[in-house]
Amino acid sequence: MQDKSLQSEALFFARYLLNKKPNLRETELYEKTIRSRALVPHERDLKLLAFASANTWSIGFIDSGLALIHPGAEFRMRLHLMFAILETNPEYHLLFLTQERKPLYALRILLRLLRAGLMGITGCLLLKLIR
């Protein structure tokens, strides 16, 4: 995997996860970790990564679909890595540390779950098409 490809991957994953651009340290840690794991992604995973790179709107659907049918996929592992890297950025602590919420927040959570469910179904269909 080319460094530039990993750099753009770090960028579009961070934008997807938090709508933020990763800083240099985050991008470097992402690249370094992927390279050090020395995994050889399955052709299917490479296809997904290439598709997501060219169609960044699809990342959420791919993520949602894989979460249901293949949560251990390389695509999800890489997203998880970027998630963990972003979690350790102090600027984003409010997005990760638990916060005091009013009771009505539970409604927002229900809507989120509904959204996640719909994205999951759509994602599964999209995965079939991509593969």
Next chain:
Amino acid sequence: MAAQTLIDSGQRVTMLDVGVEDRHYASLIPDMDFLSIRKTQQDQYRYLLGDSAESLSWGKVKTGEHLTPGRKHLLRLVDSFLPLDSDSFFPMESLAYGGLGSGWGLGCCEFSSGELTRIGLNSSEIDKAYTTVAQRIGISGNKDDASPYTIGRLDTIQPPPLLDRNNSLLLKKYQKKRAAFNKNGFYLGRPALALLTQDLGDRKKYAYRDLDFYSDKDESAYRPWLTINNLRKTGAFSYRGNLLVTLFTEKADCIEVNCLNTLTGKSELFRSKKLLLASGVLGTARIILRSSDSGHSRLPILCNPYTYIPCIQPAMIGKAAENRKMGFAQLSLFHDPQHNNMNVAMASIYSYQSLMLFRIIKEAPLNFVDGRILMQYLASGFQIMGIHHPEERGNQKYLELKADENSPTKDRLKAQYCLSESELELNREREKKFIKALRSLGSYAIKRINPGNGSSIHYAGTLPFSKTKEAFTLSPEGKLNGTSKVFVADGSGFNYLPAKGLTFTLMANAHITALKSLKNG
């Protein structure tokens, strides 16, 4: 612990040990609490996640997966020097300085007289040893419903640490339903922990930084390396590191101990008047099997079955991150259906904060964006209940040492561990009772996770105590039968393994074995 007893008795001791240490992460962690670190420190990723993100793991939950970067050294060199093959047993071993104790959850439990007798230990001797060990390491606890299973008869204890809001609520609800719980054999209370709530010597009381999974900076949590460090200041104790003891030979006038230098790969030979083995049950098993010329290669093993159950406490959902949180178990729930302190199962209850969202988010069948929002909301209500079951012998629970020219020690351990159908059924039924008990306190199980046989990290019974003097057993004094000057000071001799945390009893046994070794020749 045995070494300290010997030094205190005026002996000269040499400790042969591999002694892997963390020389990288310990110094990176600032003198702050977890929440302050999270909010301010740019380099927190280094010790919370790892310089190579080594905290991330995927696939089936493995023993030791929870280890943070600062604790990963517990596993270093193990694959190389302690090879083990099994498709049914997945233990955790360590070559760390201070051994597995560097990752110990600090739970201290006195075993009952009945349990000690069944193990093959002398209960009055062990009772005295409990007091000695407690004075050395510092224990905090409480006299409550759990104390027959925790502090027992100890009176030299410090006050318990503060409870967080999750566990305060659980305890409050228990107190209203106490009679019904006790009638069903359930007893809830504060665990006894090897954690200081008052200063002890140079060690400081617990500061509630919630960095328990990452650092031992203040030395408020007892770790065996503290004892080794203190002993190394004495003239009578010699520590030799980077040495893996491989086998021994008893001669007429000495014991020859062969070691493999883990840095150079060369063999080194030591001679001593006596030998005390305390390499951990699996490590000791390897040494004993290698040292025997009988051709015997199989030993039994005991290991508490273990399941952990993530739970959700709805009353605590949507709360702000809490200062003064603790990573160690805050409550212990014991199941003693016969009310006789025998065959007791034990659950430890933990809150969740400092291990962060990344460790749990992959468990949700959701995309990471919605998953983050959901987990951030739920996390303040998360609890983990870890259940240990008592353990008996079985024909399908054993270790074997097999030749392997490719290994540095020319052998590897093979393990087989299967619970019988009746054991599996008993454990399942017991877990259902625990789940029901916790539900009645307002904490609801999400799912059961079996991390695999061996994941309790409680091992015993490879060289059962025996008065018959047959080979591969220990005398009641801890001497290896068939030898005159070799003693075993770990849990190898236990004939039975209670579910309660065994480390405190291991330390007490080590102290007693060391004393007895002095009386022997």
